[in-house]
Amino acid sequence: MSTGFSFQCQAYCCDTHARAGVFTTPHGPVETPRFMPVGTLANVKTVTPDQLRAAGAQMVLANTYHLHLQPGEAIVARAGGLHRFMAWNGPILTDSGGFQVFSLSELRQISDEGVTFRSPKDGQIIRLTPERSIEIQNALGADVIMAFDECPPYPANREEVMEATDRTYRWLKRCIVAHQRIDQALFGIVQGGVYPDLRQDAARMLADLDLPGYAIGGVSVGEPAELIKQIVKVTAPILPSEKPRYLMGVGTYREMVQAIAAGIDLFDCVIPTRLARHANALVRGDRWNLRNARFREDFTSLDKDCPCYTCQNFTRAYLSHLLRSQELLGYTLLSIHNITELVRFTQNIRSAILRGTFKAEFGHWL
Template identity: 65%
Template sequence: MFSFQIEAHCTHTRARCGCFQTPHGPVNTPRFMPVGTLGTVKGVSTTQLADTGAQMVLSNTYHLHLQPGEGIVADAGGLHRFMGWDGPMLTDSGGFQVFSLGELNRIDDHGVDFRNPRDGSKILLTPERSMEIQMALGADVAMAFDQCPPYPASESDVEEACRRTHAWLERCASAHNRPDQALFGIVQGGCFPHLREQSARTVAGFDLPGIAIGGVSVGEPVEEMHRIVREVTPLLPDDRPRYLMGIGTLREMAVAVANGIDLFDCVLPTRLGRHGTALVDGERWNLRNARFRHDHSPLDASCPCTACTRHSRAYLHHLIRSDELLGLTLLSLHNLTHLIRFTTAMGQAIRDGCFAEDFAPWLPESPAHHTW
């Protein structure tokens, strides 16, 4: 039911392209995955989402548990039917959201006690409860419940978070029993190489259908994130998809792909879109800027999205300056298309044997001279 087939390798880097098969269809890698936290990618219908080239979409266990509740989703036939998305889906465990509510929670080996930010009621989230909720939601991939330490954190605190993450993964694996849903483990360890190595080897030992690298993009210098990815990926199984959590910028995705990462997610494209910002040629353009007022050229002439093929920069500028919802939707669609096209292009370049050459401008130095 789940398989991962590598179709080509780059001869100069660790980059690879492949296909992750799920019950709701294939995910061609490398691939950016849009985030639909509450069962919706903000401001975008599922029909529009499909037009961006999206294959796999994320939703969040924590938020869906609070509203509308996993029981309602299950009664609707699962998350796919509830939101009207026929393609593959992944649910995060909710761990990152719980831990980010620092003043509202209490963590121990059993789980996390926290206050519902909606009504103040007390909720206990454990590895078993996270699995129960995710199995009820019914996405193709469920993420293990982990502890994501903040940055910076002391070595002893990160070591404790790793110990807890590994113990919780064992409990998640024991509790998870839905055969049409894959469980992915998560590597933690902060910026400490020996803890990352230990976590990678421990999580890989569970022989799960896929593995994620977590605890990045939480405030650490970007060079540290690159180092973590470079050192961790060789420790992960070659025949399983590797997912770098929370990353959605072109350079960081290119560097990660060069180091053997397959999947990415980030809220960035729709968040930027809702603030009137478009991603063009790796730059961020503020469409409120007066320079676009009389510019009747396409936003990006090479982009196939609706914003670029049917509208001008001047029209988009007008929509954003007028606070029209259509403008926010069009920019979100463009930004999603932009990131998905970028990861798709990396996959094609790997197949064509020109990844190291074509994507060299995005990499920290010439791949031919880099020890990947």
Template identity: 65%
Template sequence: MEPPFSFAITARCPCTRARCGRFHTPHGVVETPRFMPVGTAASIKGVTTPQLAETGSQMVLANTYHLHLQPGEQVVADAGGLHRFMAWDGPLLTDSGGFQVFSLGAINKIDDSGVVFRSPRDGARIQLTPERAIEIQMALGADVAMAFDQCPPYPASETEVAAACRRTHHWLERCLSTHNRADQALFGIAQGGCYPHLRQDSTRVVAAMDLPGIAVGGVSVGEPAEEMHRIVRLVAPLLPEAKPHYLMGVGSLREMAIAVAHGFDLFDCVLPTRLGRHGTALVGGERWNLRNARFRHDHTPLDPSCSCLACRQHSRAYLHHLIRSGEMLGRTLLSLHNITTLIRFTSAMAQAIQDGCFSEDFAPWEPNSPAAHTW
């Protein structure tokens, strides 16, 4: 019998650390490099499950903290698990709630035992410990669960980041002691802020746990892009070669391409749907505001090279009309297009690795370079 989880590298770039891989899960294969859409509350905002499948999405994210608040993990478990609850039969990953330690810092209190929140819904006291985060994720039943970690803000002092790393490593041990679901992989998360020695130490500690996958967190939290690139270059050589490498919270084209060049495989971000809800489309490496009057009489497809529903059936003028009119359909179509764009981009990088031209087309990728138009 094959193990429920395995990762195989299928192609490599001879000039960079970029690689293609196949991550096998109980609900299917994730071909890497791959962007993963974020469905925080078991829903990609404004997008149906069949529409999401059409974008080429393979693995989708949901969030432990938010699903614990509403509807509650027991409701999801009673429905047969998260896959059945949201009608998605492909691979799923649940974030542990660790990011909410960072993003909801104003309403939480952190100590070595865990985090105490005040519910933004009713003010109720909620305690999230490493054990509780894992118990919730096991009840939700996603293919991949993330360890509970402390993501320090940017900027933070070296003392504060060192304390967050110590706590993250201790919490990872507690997560490992609690997790016992054989059909669910547990990924560890390395932290370290912008301090090189802390980044290296944390990556070594998490890598030594020999988990099915490893994530690098604490990026895309307000630091300059150049700082993110420095972190990627610093930790990449320390990541276990035979495991999937996940760069959390990153979904911009340039940053994904640079990370892939250093051996990262998986990415997630709320960017495509957030931009779509605000009337912005990702086209050719640029962000187009469809409210702009220049689109009013433009009856060409949004992106002729894209096969998404928005580009296949509708014009820029129609999308402009929907956004200016406040129609929900406009937001859905742009969200679908943006997700498809990021999936296409990571798929194009995979093809370039297989074809031996990744270093020419994508490493590093710049929005105004000729490579912007090769995919």
């Protein structure tokens, strides 16, 4: 049993399954719904921990697969765990490495025992099992760790998805046995592809295991947006209402609103920093390419209503100049704004749920 964790709902939407809550962890609370920035290699690209906090981030992600390859979990453990290693004193979540391993379709072999793959870094043969994934995550020391799962590709036929979903459940039970730390919460992952009945069956089976939290995985892997909406809509309400629900790999405005309406609490996505590296700013739901000519002599702030460091100090013209010149500061400033934008978006949704105005304010996204 994990200690130091709890989830409390503070308000519900009377028209949808949306809820506002607080997920308490050993490293502090996470107010939900909440967007979580991705820090794959124990850093959110181009952004310092202080800048992350100023952007409103409460919980960040790191990646088991990548950290195992470099620098190795033993080094992170000797540094005092991820929190000390990356100088982030807030909650951290690590994924299991499953999604990354399964994306190496030409480099890996899957069996009931686990996955064998060739490292794209140095060609070394690596074997990752549910037990090994948990062992690595125990060493990394994140607050929330994810069960090792098989993420079927899109499109995949029903038989392939059934096999992957059944294997994910068997692996979850092995993860539970292998998990050694009570200061880490192990979340299970619902798979099932685009098949509603498989998703619902998987959700019911996972709910019976009484885990500290639950995730919906295997979405946003190439399927149409309408299918993502339907998958989440039929799956999320089945998961225990007294536990946090996490939708993996989703961070667009419409998809987050639709998922929150279905009862989702937590989100992660690489969108804010990836877009920044391609000179794209998120502004009130739109994406602006700041290399466009119209910004070269635009001396207004990116968004006059945004409280972030970037918007409070710099103009669109200056950002355009930095990005056209490929100056690293440009990527940092744009990442700060994009992260702030997505965190504020989920904060505004939370406030609307607390006021009882979620449907009125965000219904146009549904």
